[in-house]
Amino acid sequence: MKFVDEANIEVRAGRGGHGSVSFRREKYIPKGGPDGGDGGNGGSIWLETDTGLNTLVDFRHARLFKARNGQPGGGQQKTGKSAEDIVIRVPLGTQVIAVETGERIGDLTEPGQRLCVARGGIGGKGNVHFKSSVNRTPRQFTEGTPGEERELKLELKVLADVGLLGFPNAGKSTLIRAVSKARPKVADYPFTTLHPNLGVVSLEPGRSFVIADIPGLIEGAAEGAGLGHRFLKHLQRTGLLLHLVEIEPLDGSDPLDQVRALEAELGRFDPGLMHKPRWLVVTKLDQRPSEEQEAAVADLVDRLGWTGPAFGISSLSGVGLDALTTAMARYLLDGPDDDGEP
Structure with missing residues (x-):
């Protein structure tokens, strides 16, 4: 296997789902009120060390990692489904550097160590959260926040005594x-x-x-x-x-x-x-x-x-x-x- 000790990757976490605007509509309940649910969270992206790896060669071609967005909320106060996180396996001794700023984000030196490199967006709030005594039929909701996006440099420094x-x-x-x-x-x-x-x-x-x-x-x-x-x-x-x-x-x-x-x-x-x-x-x-x-x-x-x-x-x-x-x-x-x- 070819030895590669440097690689650049792009990570894009998922966006949070939007909150829902919904009102309860049932027979014989004329004033059901708001029941819009919250949106789900977007998927985050993690790096995790794998003792079976000793090179970054896998990142020569797979350079973009994109998590899914959270699902929007629904009526009856249903919360949207949160997206699954993405876990990227890297060898022990991998340093993670933000390309734009040069900041060292982390240094993965322990077996099974994990590092979140792109946090998923938070789901928005449904209109059920905005009801009050003076606002019986709120149409307000919040949108899900965007997920983090980063370009990262992975640099492997072998661990030896x-x-x-x-x-x-x-x-x-x-x-x-x-x-x-x-x-x-x-x-x-x-x-x-x-x-x-x-x-x-x-x-x-x-x-x-x-x-x-x-x-x-x-x-x-x-x-x-x-x-x-x-x-x-x-x-x-x-x-x-x-x-x-x-x-x-x-x-x-x-x-x-x-x-x-x-x-x-x-x-x-x-x-x-x-x-x-x-x-x-x-x-x-x-x-x-x-x-x-x-x-x-x-x-x-x-x-x-x-x-x-x-x-x-x-x-x-x-x-x-x-x-x-x-x-x-x-x-x-x-x-x-x-x-x-x-």
Whole structure:
């Protein structure tokens, strides 16, 4: 299924039915009086989260959602039938923004959560409400109020505990395959990941966390270069970022330069991302002899002046994976130590 994380829709709630002007007309009751009933309410439109959905692709073609109007009132004080509400299913993590004002209307992050995005109109009053001692035959009534109409932007930000950050071919997809049952595409060329992938890391019954792999970034991503800029927003919900960098980048560049370049992109896109907990993960250690791996990681950490947690791994050979997943689980499920370390 194609991954779509943005969509615009139009919602139109139903109008309330008009109140009725009616008078009781029965044999032997010459002065029956007014008996016009109220109109029914128009249908409202709701968004509701569905854990079975993970994309907004359904809204590529279905963009207009229109509820029915309420029925008008009738004689004998009969109230018109109210219209049924429309419920639109959306994935967890959907933000709802009013296109006209830019106001964020809601953020749907809980299973089964509902949000009314267009309130149906209220039914009008029948003439029975206007009778009085000086107005025995009222012909007044009120019309039903119109329903709300809005153009909405739906923006999906995936819900994950851990986000993987790195240049193309940094080993993000290989890592998520190694620690979860997710099976993103892996190849020896850049940009094999074209959309976010989620994997669940299961530790024991009742203990697991979700890890998200987004397309690789390049310099200028915050300004629109490459693919990753579209998906940087998905990192905003994560509780922990893993900054992946190859021990020997394919293009021959210095890993230090890659780390600094991506830090600059994060700061340009959203300074708040720079304040998230971020761990350094040096990948593809299998490219170095085993006796050199620890020293290579320590050298990069020293040159970066990195003060946070740092790990060296090989997702192919399994080196360092147990230590990394154990540290993530301890940090996410049990909480960090007082000094913020896992």
